[in-house]
Amino acid sequence: MKSFNYTEETLPGVTDISRELLEKIMSRKAKVGIVGLGYVGLPLAAEFARQGFRVTGIDLETRKIDLINGGKSYIGDVPSEEIARLVEQGLLRASSDFNVLAELDTINICVPTPLRKTKDPDLSYILAAVEQIQKHLHRGMLVILESTTYPGTTEELILPRLAETGLEVGRDFFLCFSPERVDPGNSQFNTRNIPKVVGGVTPICTQMGTLFYQQAMEKVVPVSSTQVAEMVKLLENTFRSINIGLANEMALLCDCMKIDVWEVIEAAATKPFGFMPFFPGPGLGGHCIPVDPFYLSWKAKMNGVEARFIELAGQINGSMPHFTVNKIQAALNDRMKSVKNSHVHLLGMAYKKDIADVRESPALDVLALLRKLGARLSYSDPHVARVKLADFELESRPVLPSCREADCVVLLTDHSSFDYEAIVNQSSLIVDTRNAFRAWRMEKIVRL
Ligand SMILES: NC(=O)c1ccc[n+]([C@@H]2O[C@H](COP(=O)([O-])OP(=O)(O)OC[C@H]3O[C@@H](n4cnc5c(N)ncnc54)[C@H](O)[C@@H]3O)[C@@H](O)[C@H]2O)c1
Helix, strand or coil: CHHHHCCCCCCCCCCHHHHHHHHHHHCCCCEEEEECCCCCHHHHHHHHHHCCCEEEEECCCHHHHHHHHCCCCCCCCCCHHHHHHHHHCCCEEEECCHHHHHHCCEEEECCCCCECCCCCECCHHHHHHHHHHHHHCCCCEEEEECCCCCCCHHHHHHHHHHHCCCCCECCCEEEEECCCCCCCCCCCCCCCCCCEEEEECCHHHHHHHHHHHHCCCCCEEEECCHHHHHHHHHHHHHHHHHHHHHHHHHHHHHHHHCCCHHHHHHHHCCCCCCCCCCCCCCCCCCCCCCCHHHHHHHHHHHCCCCCHHHHHHHHHHHHHHHHHHHHHHHHHHHCCCCCCCCEEEEECCCCCCCCCCCCCCHHHHHHHHHHHCCCEEEEECCCCCEEECCCCEEECCCHHHHHHHCCEEEECCCCCCCCHHHHHHHCCCEEECCCCCCCCCCCCEEEC
């Protein structure tokens, strides 16, 4: 096996401890642990189990633990049959008891990294997980942070806590950062075929992380430090946030000039180089794009630099639910109706198509704004049975009778399963925020 050949010359700093772990990883005998079994952690756990590793998932939510151990999935991209097979074969188990950490060789941390109300990073979940890992850290353990965070987190926050144990990084234990790029609902790219970037605190940590991911992923991209790996993720998500912000600003400008922004973007996208299409919409959603750029702007502020693009894109993207509501208001006014007391039926609550995730979904903002204006509201979402706002709750209703009854139908999430033709036929007025009705040119369809 390749790892037996590691010498001080081929891998500076290699010791018996690192050699032993490398061998366990390459022979798939390493016991893998995933802390946080959500949209990121469960697919990752399933992928390593599929590759023959014995994987233990750890989460605070006992509901998730019971579902996994009962062979059931709660994440759309991971089929229940797959979980059932892996559990039955003894390759996957879940637990809420952190004492299991003591038996593990590798630990991936996949816990949430939200923002506080002040838009500052909330690292409490990472710190809580690290506190548990610290108690059970032992020689020959590889710890990898996957949660999105600002550059410096791994070395400034995690390393000192793990080093308090007296164990030395790069010799006794190994510490890396590897950004998670999974895209829920994407049928082409998944945990296995999305290239994995990894950076370690020391060269041997990077080597350990690289070999670990190579067992389960098609391509691994090692980088020189944890800070580079942390920054890669923030560049990717900031790039998206800013470009979506530009598309949204274009939509606002085109609206004033009565130009079809969708036609403009589609025509611009025919340029074979130097242009990449991004599209406007009712606003940004999900756990990543609306949140992650603020991790970077916070860190920039700490260094006395202002991240102006990020703040601006955040403002424009954040204004889109208001713009959408203005469009609805104007469309109803054109028909001599006002939002107050009109029945507005919303299509889609998830933040993007074909998934069930409503975190930060702009549809919830549109819902709340319309409620404030006194609209009578209903919604349909095949993936979201119920939504809860601060002071009210709604249940998803069947699409067609609702579209027929409504004064205005608003397409917020372009789920594939909606019957667009039937919706057009049954609705008297449609506000389309996703260009989902591009095939129909009719006065009753108002585009963003
Ligand atoms: N969802 C995505 O598409 C996506 C994509 C790339 C990166 N990320 C990043 O990955 C990280 C995780 O995101 P997610 O969407 O999987 O979140 P999630 O909320 O779906 O899952 C996180 C899980 O961690 C558990 N948890 C919280 N604190 C814990 C603790 N101390 N110990 C054990 N478990 C704990 C929660 O119960 C939950 O099950 C975030 O930093 C996010 O920004 C998410």
